[in-house]
Amino acid sequence: MKRFVASTAAALGAAALIAAAPAGAETGEEQPMVVKNAWARATPASARAGAAFMTLKNTGDKADKVVAADADVSRVVELHTHKKVDGVMKMRQIPDIPVPAGKAVRLQPGGLHIMFIDLKAPLKKGETFPLTLDFARAGEVTVTVHVKAAGAMGGGMDHDGDSGAR
Numbered sequence: 001m002k003r004f005v006a007s008t009a010a011a012l013g014a015a016a017l018i019a020a021a022p023a024g025a026e027t028g029e030e031q032p033m034v035v036k037n038a039w040a041r042a043t044p045a046s047a048r049a050g051a052a053f054m055t056l057k058n059t060g061d062k063a064d065k066v067v068a069a070d071a072d073v074s075r076v077v078e079l080h081t082h083k084k085v086d087g088v089m090k091m092r093q094i095p096d097i098p099v100p101a102g103k104a105v106r107l108q109p110g111g112l113h114i115m116f117i118d119l120k121a122p123l124k125k126g127e128t129f130p131l132t133l134d135f136a137r138a139g140e141v142t143v144t145v146h147v148k149a150a151g152a153m154g155g156g157m158d159h160d161g162d163s164g165a166r
């Protein structure tokens, strides 16, 4: 029985791989998911958590979503949003961040963000670090996150010129 279960799981895994494969290979064109202006707030020395923000632009004609994120700066990386509960904004983990076809989704303070839990070291202003986003269709996209001042709101950065490729 155990063997049967294991082989079924393997078969399901293989099926999932096959199902996922056409996403990137379909057109042979450029990556339809563009990630812009990735930044994080500097954290105080005592902080155990940090957050990153960015704009996700889906230039393709199919809906996509972020299903996971990974970075070396913390032991845990989660997808979060803010929800008002009894008049108080609270953070909440969410399973994915949908990015509709042809639309841009902005991760920003007070809204959607990538959460770094159990930071290995404080995020210092001026530093950069790689962050990998895992999209259901587009696959993995790695971006450079720029650490800005603790009070930064990210305003005025949402233009096409700044791809972070400096």
Ligand SMILES: [Cu+2]
Pocket: 051, 080, 081, 091, 092, 113, 114, 115
């Ligand atoms: Cu959070």
